[in-house]
Amino acid sequence: MTTEPPQFPFHRECPFTEPHIYTESRAEQPVRGIRMVDGRPAWLLTRYEDVRAVLNDRRFSSDKSAPDYPVFVVGQKEGLDKSERFMVNMDGEEHAAARRAVISEFSTRRIAALTPHIQQSVDTAVDNLLASPRPADLIRSVAMPVPSMLTARLVGIDHTDYDRFQNLTSRSVRHDISAEERVRFAEELREYMDSLVAAKVEHPGDDLLSRQIAQQRRERGEVDVAGLSSLAVLLMIAGQETTTDTIALGVLALLSEPDQLAELAADPGKVPLAVEEILRYFSVLDFGPPRLATADVEVGGVLVRAGEGVVANVYAANRDSSVFTDPGALNVNRANARSHLAFGYGPHQCLGANLVRHELRIVFETLIRRVPGLRLAVDFGELKFKNKGLIYGVHELPVTW
Ligand code: HEM
Secondary structure, three states: OOOOOOEOOOOOOEOOEOOHHHHHHHHHOOEEEEEOOOOOEEEEEOOHHHHHHHHOOOOEEOOOOOOOOOOOOOOOOOOHHHHOOOHHHOOHHHHHHHHHHHHHHHOHHHHHHHHHHHHHHHHHHHHHHHHOOOOEEHHHHHHOHHHHHHHHHHHOOOHHHHHHHHHHHHHHOOOOOOHHHHHHHHHHHHHHHHHHHHHHHHOOOOOHHHHHHHHHHHHHOOOOHHHHHHHHHHHHHHHHHHHHHHHHHHHHHHHOOHHHHHHHHHOHHHHHHHHHHHHHHHOOOOOOOEEEEOOOEEEOOEEEOOOOEEEEOHHHHOOOOOOOOOOOOOOOOOOOHHHOOOOOOHHHOOOOHHHHHHHHHHHHHHHHHHOOOOEEOOOHHHOOEOOOOOOOOEOOOEEEO
16 A cells, blocks of 8 residues: 655644654654645655755755755745745856855854944844833844844945835745735845845945945956845845744743753853754754755665655754754753754855854843843743744744843
8 A cells, every 4th residue: 555645844743842753754764755735746854864965965956946846835936936046046066156256254254243243233132122011022122133133234234224124024034925925025125135236336335245246346347236136135035034033942942941041141151052052953944955856866775866856854854863862852061062954064054154153142142141030921832833934933922021
């Protein structure tokens, strides 16, 4: 008897626990057939070793425009994915060149230069939290604005335009919208970024876009406005919701583990490792990344044929007990937490990873120091988690202090 492959994505039944189908798959069928939302078949990988191998293997393509590329959400191919050329969707030399052009923006030196700005944004957000009536939503006051202010600073958005930018960002990452709305929001965002790049061409500042413009003028004598606009959109989309959700879930996890929270308060030097553990534990980009095989490749004893889709599930990989002891427990002292795959692996590994690490350290360290009485203002059971969409998180986090 043949059984129908299960429909993917699988949602977390319990916010902190992986779907049991991942645990079973890893033990019995680590490379298993699944069916995507559009009915197409694909392979789901749940073991750390297999996920890492595929993400590091150039025979697996990231080109989402391919008709058989696995999709997680109905209408995902419309909107941003269809009209844009993002580096995250490129392969081979085209991808390497796009990444090389911008990598210096994420160097240790640049991150150090951004540190005072990040600290200031976090302090402003915490001031706002402390000034607001209790209970307050930690997402609105801290987890949303901090990454948004950082991206705005990175690409050089003036503070007078910040509210419009924030509005465009939050709309374009929403999941509860139709394919038509997705296209419309993506177009509005695109228009905004086109006009931002055009303004930077005329009036350069001290920001990533202005430096890219100067570099392109030096190297090729002209500016690729469309390419730079796509880059700005990508940085915004890639950096906003992922970071917001990691902050909110991280705070929630620490409030649920008072002993571990107390350890961090007593020794802030432990925060960087705790950040790695939070990234591992939640792995907010929890369904993918997806890839498409361009050749026949054996993965974990299964032959994946050219043209077949693969879901390299970093969340399941980060719960693999052959790499992480007692993976279902949050442990801020986990020595190998940094081996997690929450930022992906290989050529497409998150470009913003070190910047986010730094940002998260400042957020957690500041919250622990400045709001020592922070606690959840509702029962855990009342929280609503994001079970529809590409990025895992919690919709609201009511807190008091
Ligand atoms: C907690 C926050 C974040 C998480 C969990 C995360 C996760 C990821 C993952 C898993 C990938 C790999 C995608 C793939 O292999 O197809 C990725 C790629 C990327 N991320 Fe992040 N990300 C985060 C924040 C950011 C931020 C803040 C930025 C920029 C400011 C950023 C910029 C990028 C870019 C540009 C890529 C594409 C890299 C490439 O294709 O070479 N990310 N991210």
